[in-house]
Amino acid sequence: MLTAILEQSSLFLQQLVNGVTLGSIYALVAVGYTMVYGVIQLINFAHGEIYMLGAFISFSLLTGLFGVGLPFGLAVVIAVLVCALSGVLLDIVAYRPLRRAPRLAALITAIGMSIFLQNLALLIWGGQIKSFPRSVIPTFFFEPALEFGEIVISWLQVIILLTAIFLMLALQLVVHYTKIGRAMRAIAQDRTAASLMGVNVDRVVSYTFALGSGLGGVAGILVGLYYNAVYPTMGYTAGIKAFAAAVLGGIGSIPGAILGGGILGLAEVFGGGYISSSYSNGIAYAVMILVILVKPTGLFGRRLHDKA
Amino acid sequence: MMRLLLSILAGFFMISFVLVSAIQAETIKIPVASPFTGPLASFGEGVKNGALLKADEVNAGGGINGQPIEIVLADELCDPKEAAAVATRFASDPKVAVVVGHLCSSATLAALPIYREAGLPAITPASTNPEIGKSSPYYFRNVYKDDFQGDFLARYAKKKRNFKKIAIFYEVNDYAMGLKDAFVKQAEKLGLRIIGAEAYMAETTDFKAQLTKFKMMRPDAIFIPGYAPQAVLLISQARSLGMKCAFFGGDGLDDAIMLKNPDAEGLFVTTPFLVDRGGAIVKEFVERYRQKFTIEPNWFAANTYDAVGLAVAAITAAGLDREKVRAYLASISSIEKAYQGVTGATYFDENGDCLKAAFVKVIKNGQWVSAEEQLK
Incomplete structure (x- = not known):
């Protein structure tokens, strides 16, 4: 019983680490x-x-x-x-x-x-x-x-x-x-x-x-x-994800993009880890859509006033 | 003056056009369709080299009844839409009597109805999805099917490696899903435990979430029905999470990209062709291939070499009539009538499928070597 709980919580923590890593990359692009x-x-x-x-x-x-x-x-x-x-x-x-x-x-x-x-x-x-060949990257990168x-x-x-x-x-x-x-x-x-x-x-x-x-x-x-x-196509999916992150946080807002990236990364990893990998992208986008539905300008977005 | 110059120029063009078309009319076109660019370009490289080597040899020996053959390469990127477009082009070219292709099962399945409608026979050197042969009397293949390959892998995993718990990552495409289903079916019969099967798309690069989940269940091995570009990432990510389990897959993982990654050490895969298996004919093929391309032939090269050989044999016997070519290929129906190539004897069953041996090879010290234990 105890080992099961331990295992579940370490699974959760590992996914959290994976999600935060992914999220910080999305944030940088967003x-x-x-x-x-x-x-x-x-x-x-x-x-x-x-x-x-x-x-x-x-x-x-x-x-x-x-x-x-x-x-x-x-x-x-x-x-x-x-x-x-x-x-x-x-x-x-x-x-x-x-x-x-x-x-x-x-x-x-x-x-x-x-x-x-x-x-x-x-x-x-x-x-x-x-x-990247291993020889060109500092070796400690891959060490725990x-x-x-x-x-x-x-x-x-x-x-x-x-x-x-x-x-x-x-x-x-x-x-x-x-x-x-x-x-x-x-x-x-x-x-x-x-x-x-x-x-x-x-x-x-x-x-x-x-x-x-x-x-x-x-x-x-x-x-x-x-x-x-x-x-060559690595920018395409990452770009779309980061764009979604920027929209989620409120496009135009830098803290919004950071938060949006984090949320998207976590949603993707937890969706993939706990529900199904086939849906990990779908779950990430669903989170974005939900936020937009509730707050159309995104989390930190300001309403744009028309500029003539 | 200007007019004179123009007419000379026009005359020159006309002559060269006539000359070119005269030369073209003399060659016999054999189209070869496969991905030659994109992520699976290295598979296509083998296809291209194998086809060109065979064509060179046929032409050096006088071609088909004195007419040289010409390999027409068509790049379809392993994309079903592109494959259908390429197939339509071949089908509407009356000079094409037989096609060699395609490589990916999804591409072959997309091209298949077009060839069937046009009555154009085709030989795939590499598509292993079980549906292909049954779906068209015009499709032949000189490679084994995934129901055989999956079944074989399950037996190998159980009997030679003694795995007990296996996790699966499969790509969403016709090849990988067919292979996975066949593997699971046999695995269940043998009492192998499948602890989970996760799907991924071709553009997936992050497998860490699902790997983390599997890590807690401690599988003995992870089976990857899919292609090398994704599998190589998956294996590295598993190692970086501290997973020590074994990895194995089908012929889709048989790519040089694996050798560059130290994490893939110990990976084993099924393959229809081993350089060190087979007699003098294989040695000679490997030798000539190395000479011409300065690399080792992979199984795509060997199978395409034989598929072009089959196409040449069919045109030699039946001419450029599509129906007669089909009838000729269909008549190769027993071991006595088999086409003898570098991948062994090829003969077709009533579906146009063939029975061929599978081998296992493994990465040792960054090189593919035949596994010490083969399953008979």
């Missing part, structure tokens, strides 16, 4: 959606592809596609910088020309960019799933950080969680206590007024894309390591 939406009211469907690029670029840097394999830390930093830059470039090339066009035009462009980037990756890296009876928490899970928490706190500081953060919030409130007050809108939007894409890139690298699988 923040990118929500930030861009906050400043230019665009759902950047190509965001999932930036996440995929992060995984692929770090893979290439580590395995020495460009000559020699770089040390792990350096490869990660470069990959994240490239992602941030790709985000900025994406905005300049695809979205900036459409800033004054109807919102639908930019949305369709975003979907187009998503397909374009997916196929670009297919062309460069091929369709097969790539795995904590082993308690049946519960195993790997260092990688700890690192994912800590990275996510650290980046989220840093992001909050940037948004609330820096000049550029203030500019972002100003544009989110009213773009026209902000630009009249001397805020350089294009520059702030670029910063927003850089920050969001950098975080997306970090998430891509972490996921690539966590599942040890990198492939």
Whole structure:
């Protein structure tokens, strides 16, 4: 009897750890959606592809596609910088020309960019799933950080969680206590007024894309390591999930995206673990739909007032 | 001047067009359909190489009655929709008398009614779903069926490995579900305990929730009817959760991607073809394959090599008439009339299915080797 209870509670705890890990990854991606939406009211469907690029670029840097394999830390930093830059470039090339066009035009462009980037990756890296060779990753990643009876928490899970928490706190500081953060919030409130007050809108939007894409890139690298699988379509499902997380938390709200990501990750893992794996995605989305039904603006969403 | 230039150019195009079509008219087209890109591209690689090697050999020996054969590769990504589109293209091409394909059972089942309506015979080198042969008199296969493969795996797991508790992860597709059902049926007869069967979709990457659940039930082994790209993730995730159990699966896990992952050490799978089984004909095939492609042939290569061989034999005997080709293939109905290839003797039963041996191979030190114990 006692062992059964112990087993059940350790099962629960292990699932909790799995869920929080998954949730923190969703949160990192969801923040990118929500930030861009906050400043230019665009759902950047190509965001999932930036996440995929992060995984692929770090893979290439580590395995020495460009000559020699770089040390792990350096490869990660470069990959994240490239992602941030790709985000900025994406905005300049695809979205900036459409800033004054109807919102639908930019949305369709975003979907187009998503397909374009997916196929670009297919062309460069091929369709097969790539795995990081063990030799290029610090070995302790795969060792258990904590082993308690049946519960195993790997260092990688700890690192994912800590990275996510650290980046989220840093992001909050940037948004609330820096000049550029203030500019972002100003544009989110009213773009026209902000630009009249001397805020350089294009520059702030670029910063927003850089920050969001950098975080997306970090998430891509972490996921690539966590599942040890990198492939061109990995951004698609993750992107949709993260988008759902952003909507669940209230799109435009950064704390909302973090909470939304966490809820979605937990719903998916507990749904898969306790009910049936066939329904794990369905359960995650059902939770989102329920929240939206009760609170249409999402958990932390504000009602958008019409801007003429 | 301009006019002269244009007419010269037009004349040039016309001549080259006539020349090209004259050359094309002389080759005999044998379409080979399989995923050549996408996640299962490495399976398709074997299919492509096997087909090209056979075509090279046939053409070096003078082709079919002096006419060279041409392998027409069609990429269908293992997607039933794409497979149906590809099948329609072949069916409407009067120069096509027989198709070699498809690889995935779901793709084959989607193409099957199209070939049946068009009266176009097809030989699949790799689709193992039991429904295929029964559903069309025009479909043949030179690979075993999943009811045999699943049954075989259950007996192997019980008799050679002495497993008692088994957990199952299966992909939602025609191949994996057929294999799972056959395995469970025999496992229950043998008294193997199935502690749970979890489904997953092809795009699944996270198995940790379900693995955690199984971990508490301490299975001796996890059976994965599915394909290698997902299975390799599943195995790594199980190890990272501290699971020590064994892993095994069907021929869908037979992929080089497994060898790159140290967690897959000890994985065993069924396969229709082993490099170190069989006589001189197999050795020669392996040798030539290595020479041409600088890699080891996998079973997809061997089976496709033989399937193209069967197609060539049929066209040689029956010409390019679809009905006659079908009749010829159907007439290969006993061991005496069997087609002798690198995967052994192939002959068809009344459904167009064939009976073939299954072998077990296992990953040792990062290499596929024949399992020490084979089930006779």
